[in-house]
Amino acid sequence: MEKIKFGVVGCGRIGTRHAEHIYNNNRAELVAVCDIIKERANNLSKKYGAKAMYDFEDMLKQDIDIINVCTPSGLHAEMSVKSLNNNKHVLCEKPMTLNLHDADKIVEAEKQSHKKFFLVKQNRYNPPIKVLKEMVYNNKLGKISIINCNVLWTRNEDYYKSDSWKGTMNLDGGPLMTQCSHFLDLMIWIGGKVKSVYSKMANINHPYIETEDTGFIILTFENGCVGSLQYTTCAHNKNMEGSMTVIGSKGNIKIGGEYINTLDYWDVEGIEKPELEKGSPPNDYGTYKGSMSNHDKVIENVISVILDDDEIATNSLQGRDSVEVMQAAYISSIKNKEVRLPLKEDEYDFKINEHPPLSGNKKAI
Numbered sequence: 001m002e003k004i005k006f007g008v009v010g011c012g013r014i015g016t017r018h019a020e021h022i023y024n025n026n027r028a029e030l031v032a033v034c035d036i037i038k039e040r041a042n043n044l045s046k047k048y049g050a051k052a053m054y055d056f057e058d059m060l061k062q063d064i065d066i067i068n069v070c071t072p073s074g075l076h077a078e079m080s081v082k083s084l085n086n087n088k089h090v091l092c093e094k095p096m097t098l099n100l101h102d103a104d105k106i107v108e109a110e111k112q113s114h115k116k117f118f119l120v121k122q123n124r125y126n127p128p129i130k131v132l133k134e135m136v137y138n139n140k141l142g143k144i145s146i147i148n149c150n151v152l153w154t155r156n157e158d159y160y161k162s163d164s165w166k167g168t169m170n171l172d173g174g175p176l177m178t179q180c181s182h183f184l185d186l187m188i189w190i191g192g193k194v195k196s197v198y199s200k201m202a203n204i205n206h207p208y209i210e211t212e213d214t215g216f217i218i219l220t221f222e223n224g225c226v227g228s229l230q231y232t233t234c235a236h237n238k239n240m241e242g243s244m245t246v247i248g249s250k251g252n253i254k255i256g257g258e259y260i261n262t263l264d265y266w267d268v269e270g271i272e273k274p275e276l277e278k279g280s281p282p283n284d285y286g287t288y289k290g291s292m293s294n295h296d297k298v299i300e301n302v303i304s305v306i307l308d309d310d311e312i313a314t315n316s317l318q319g320r321d322s323v324e325v326m327q328a329a330y331i332s333s334i335k336n337k338e339v340r341l342p343l344k345e346d347e348y349d350f351k352i353n354e355h356p357p358l359s360g361n362k363k364a365i
Contacts, residue, residue: 001026001027002027002307003027003028003029004027004028004029004065004066004302004303004306004307005029005031005063005064005065005066006018006022006028006029006030006031006064006065006066006067006068007030007031007032007033007034007059007062007064007066007067007068007088008022008030008032008033008034008044008050008067008068008070009033009034009035009056009059009067009068009069009070009071009079010034010035010068010069010070010071010072010093011033011034011035011037011040011041011043011044011070012035012040012070012163014070014093015033015035015044015068015070016044017293017295018068018070018091018295018299019033019044019047019048019050020048021295021296021298021299022048022068022299023048024296025296025299025300025303027303027307028299028303030048030049030050031050031051031062031063031064032050032051032052032053032059032062032064033045033048033050033051033052033053034052034053034054034055034056034058034059035054036054038052038054041053041054056079056082060082060083060086060088061086064088065088065089065306066088066089066090066091066118066302066306067079067080067083067088067089067090067091068091068092068093069083069090069091069092069093070093072163072165072171072172073093073094073095073097073098073171073172073173073177073178074098074165074168074170074171074172074173075171076092076093076095076096076097076098076102077096077097077098077102077103077105077106080092080096080106080109080117081105081106081109084106084109084110084112084113084115084117085109085112085113087113087115088115089115089116089117089118089302089306090106090110090115090116090117090118091118091119091120091298091299091302092106092117092118092119092120092319093120094119094120094121094178094181094182094185095173095177095178095181095319095322095323095326096119096316096319096320096322096323097319097323098169098170098173098177098323098352098353099323099327099351099352100320100323100324100327100343100348101348101349103316103319103320103323103324104320106316106319106320107316107317107320110316116305116306116312117315117316117319118298118301118302118305118312118313118314118315119314119315119316119318119319120295120298120314121182121185121313121314121318122182122293122294122295122297122298123182123183123185123186123259123260123294124185124186124189124313124314125294125297125298125313126255126260126261126294127261127276127277127278128255128260128261128262128263128276129186129244129255129260131253131263131274131276132190132244132246132253132255133189133190135251135253135268135271136190136246136248140250140251140268140269140271141246141248141249141250141251141252141253141268142248142249142250142251142269143224143248143249144190144191144223144225144246144247144248145224145225145226145247145248145249146225146226146227146228146245146246146247147187147190147191147219147221147225147226147227147228147244147245147246147247148227148228148229148230148243148244148245148247149183149184149186149187149227149228149229149230149231149243149244149245150230150231150241150242150243151175151179151180151183151229151230151231151232151241151242152230152231152232152235152239152240152241152242153175153179153231153232153233153235153239153240153242153258154233154234154235154236154237154238154239154240155175155179155206155213155233157206157208160206160208160209166209167206167208167209167210167211168209168210168211169210169211169352169353170353172211173211174211174212174213175211175212175213175215175231175232175233176201176212176215176217176231176326176329176330177326179231179233180215180229180231181322181326183229183231183242183244183260184217184229184322184325184326185314185318185322186244186260187219187227187229187244188318188321188322188325189318190244190246191219191221191223191225191227192221192222192223192225193221193222193321193341194219194220194221194222194227194321194325194328194341195220195221195222195340195341196219196220196338196339196340196341197217197218197219197220197325197328197329197332197338197339197341198217198218198332198337198338198339199215199216199217199218199329199330199332199333200215200216200333201214201215201216201329201330201333202214202215204232204234205234206233206234210353212333213232213233213234214231214232214233214234215229215230215231215232215329215333216228216229216230216231217229217230217231217329217332219325238258239258239259240258241256241257241258242256242257242258242259242260242261243255243256243257243260243264244260245265250268250269251266251267251268251269251271252265252267252268253265253266253267253268263276298313301313324341324342324343325341327343327347327350327352328341328343328347330350330352331343331347331350331352334352
């Protein structure tokens with residue numbers, strides 16, 4: 001049986017999850033794991049029988065088909081481009097990049113290399129999300145007028161102190177780029193292309209980080225639908241809600257729970273509420289929970305695309321769409337204006353991390 005050879009760079013929590021699912025897939029082989037913190041690479045190497053490496057440049061010289069980029073967000077672009085340029089496919093954790101300029105570098109490198117770029121958006125596999133997408137795709141909800149998402153989660157000081165890059169603009173990018181990029185991706189997946197963005201952001205309760213911890217974003221889609229994304233990492237003690245509500249002319253659906261995992265409301269013309277397939281549990285990190293753990297399905301999609309010529313679940317252009325909307329949201333909040341897409345030249349080159357209002361400490365953005 002032909003196997004796809006994987007290499008994981010970044011051996012933290014999410015890299016460990018990738019390694020586990022690669023190891024458990026009978027059409028995959030985990031060849032190498034890499035981290036500048038040698039103990040992390042050694043531990044993962046010992047657990048799954050892969051070669052431990054400590055230099056990414058050396059890893060690129062190995063006989064590997066695909067590099068799993070599981071490093072801090074600010075390193076995704078450089079490592080993805082280098083991997084593609086070295087004749088490797090790439091599976092990159094979210095977000096694709098922290099700015100649109102870098103997203104386009106990946107798109108171009110993918111085109112020139114004739115290799116494939118895969119983006120991890122595992123929430124697309126959540127059972128209620130799959131049902132919602134099917135309803136929209138088959139026009140069962142009629143004309144969509146509103147898409148609303150609430151992400152009311154918690155991330156405490158221990159979370160941000162667990163790694164020095166967390167909460168920084170250069171390597172983390174803030175909760176919109178990290179926790180909420182999943183929800184924004186789903187809004188675009190359901191609603192289509194975004195025409196304009198207006199947002200307000202602030203750091204209300206995390207004075208020790210550089211980014212916002214709370215935001216409210218209004219999206220206007222090209223089809224006339226209006227979307228809103230309200231997010232915060234200030235919820236007390238534990239995640240409160242991760243929800244998505246879609247209002248259409250033929251039906252209304254709300255997906256709720258802590259991490260868009262339950263079907264809370266169903267009123268669709270002529271269609272009874274379905275029984276959901278069993279979903280995966282959330283990623284449990286001890287003091288908080290993340291999104292549903294569907295990385296096994298992400299890994300399987302990579303393999304089926306490469307070996308069976310299936311369709312990529314989330315491609316580079318879809319990743320670029322999300323990055324452009326997120327960049328527009330930061331520009332909108334900083335400049336206090338609605339931003340239309342596509343971004344203009346000065347907005348395309350806008351360096352978000354160079355603007356002092358992003359330095360938290362209870363300043364509004």
